[in-house]
Amino acid sequence: MAEHTEEFNPGAFDYDFWKDAEKRAGWDDLEPGEVVESHPVKITAQIIQRYARSIGDLNPLYFDEDYAKASRFGGLISPPSIHALFLFACTKHDHFMRTPGTVNMGQNWWIHHPVRPGDTITLTARCLDKVIRKGNTFAIHDNVFRNQHDQVVCSGRGWTMRPY
């Protein structure tokens, strides 16, 4: 795991979605309460800014160091939705969020502290519950994101419709 605490290199991220696809859990395989394997990721201003640009959000708090320094935040921060990125950057290719056929139905996240460039984020993720409703199989999962100071920066739940 130690190598992942190095600055995260998006160029080295393996975008081959189908790699290890057969190892990903279907609804039947999910064990509610069991924490999945993850690794810490050190985030940079460049990764935050690429993410912000991709959603068309050019808030100077993400881009303008002088502006951000003079603000109550005291420096650059990231969009609160940045945790979408950590869901995938902090987990392996066989993580159940990548199971083919999975559809995100909803998300609720509580934001405790902003994520800043240079932060190392650790994700604790698990399937918390699973249900069958109106003939569909759903998983409810929870995610807790901590920074290098062991502060919780974000916590919450999501639910996905997924194949079995």
Add this chain to the structure above:
Amino acid sequence: MTQSFSYDDIAIGYRFDGPEIEVTREMIKEFAMASFDNNPLHWDDDYIAETTFANGKKFDTIIGHGLMTYSFMIRAMTDWLWPDNGNHRRMETRFRSPIYPGDTVQVRVEVVDKRETRKGKWLVCSVVVENNRNQVVATGDALAEILR
């Protein structure tokens, strides 16, 4: 950026428009790269054409990420609250229907409740995202903590 306001300035029923965004195929691809969520649901037309999802569900074409929609909803809140009015604390979403490439979506926010607790001043907001066919693509409940 919005004008500065205090908790007392905002009444229940206050509404504002968040961002209006045209979602292109390129934008969905950029989000897939930037968020590391490269599920083929978001970029592979062949996969979409040949795949039937749970309960027989089919999609017409690739779709935008639910978490991209989520990010638009949060942006409505941060554009309103930052830098000095408050903080976005919570968003609970339900993704109602997909965003397709070429759709233009509009985020709308309404303050539906207010509450002062022992440690904070809170605005409870209802957030709706509609596409250019007047379909609701996502709804959400947001919580804003106001600074003064």
